[in-house]
Amino acid sequence: MVRFLIPLFLLSLFGCFEYEETILFRKSSSGTVEISYIVPLKKESMDSLIKFLPSDKASIEAKLKSKTNNSLLLRDFTFRELEKSENADPFFKRKAKVSYKIDFEDPSLLDGILLGNLSIKTKGKSLNVKREFPNLTDTIVQNASVGEKKIITETLRLLKEGKIQFRVLFPKDSECSSNRGFVGLGNVLYAFPLQDTIENQDAKSWDYKIRFY
Numbered sequence: 001m002v003r004f005l006i007p008l009f010l011l012s013l014f015g016c017f018e019y020e021e022t023i024l025f026r027k028s029s030s031g032t033v034e035i036s037y038i039v040p041l042k043k044e045s046m047d048s049l050i051k052f053l054p055s056d057k058a059s060i061e062a063k064l065k066s067k068t069n070n071s072l073l074l075r076d077f078t079f080r081e082l083e084k085s086e087n088a089d090p091f092f093k094r095k096a097k098v099s100y101k102i103d104f105e106d107p108s109l110l111d112g113i114l115l116g117n118l119s120i121k122t123k124g125k126s127l128n129v130k131r132e133f134p135n136l137t138d139t140i141v142q143n144a145s146v147g148e149k150k151i152i153t154e155t156l157r158l159l160k161e162g163k164i165q166f167r168v169l170f171p172k173d174s175e176c177s178s179n180r181g182f183v184g185l186g187n188v189l190y191a192f193p194l195q196d197t198i199e200n201q202d203a204k205s206w207d208y209k210i211r212f213y
Contacts, residue, residue: 019053021114022167027174027212029107029122033114036099040092041081048096052115055079055096063113064102071105072113115164125213129168131206133192164192170210178208 018038025031039048039055048055054063057077064072077100087095104110107127111118117132170176172186181190188208 019115020165020167022169024169025107025127025210027125027171029127030105031103031107033102033104033110034099035102035114036097038082038095038097041094041096043094046079046081046096048098049092053098055098057100060100067109067112069106070109072109073103074100075103076101125211127210127212129208129210133204133206166190166192166206168208168210171212173213175211175213176208178206180206181208183208 020036022034023031037053039050039053041047041055042049046055054060060077061074064070064074078098080097082095082097087093102113108120116134119130121128168188170186174186176183176188178188181188190206192206
């Protein structure tokens with residue numbers, strides 16, 4: 001039963017999944033993360049079909065409150081169901097755009113809140129961030145039936161152009177290095193290909209370091 005959920009999830013990424021994330025770090029390592037995404041909705045409710053990207057404020061607040069020593073604050077939550085003219089997806093007839101901001105004092109608390117696995121370490125005036133995006137292909141294919149493998153193959157083809165947009169902002173007098181993306185004055189931009197979460201063993205980790213002055 002579980003095996004059928006994974007191809008459906010991958011198709012939902014291609015047909016509906018749009019995700020943008022901007023993290024603003026201040027010199028104290030506190031800051032704000034702004035998240036925006038489009039998700040498919042259930043036929044008879046406003047609930048998201050993608051469990052880890054909820055469409056209701058209560059679910060997001062519950063997720064934040066689950067963190068120990070919580071200093072995460074949710075604000076500016078918005079929900080808007082897309083008009084038919086904005087949705088040309090043949091698979092999912094209803095979608096919604098969700099956006100909100102999370103203020104944080106301790107960035108390590110964002111692990112489990114943001115996509116992938118997040119590890120943040122601070123040392124002096126330096127902030128070291130590591131994001132890992134798990135690879136799923138091998139496990140899926142090994143356990144899949146012949147029919148499921150055909151779905152997976154087609155899904156992988158469709159995902160080739162899909163991306164997740166990340167942006168990191170920090171004071172312009174800081175120094176930054178990153179193993180992926182583009183480093184500019186006071187920002188890092190990284191477009192993460194969805195295909196890499198599935199089949200590329202070498203491109204699932206994103207590391208960057210910020211030194212504040």
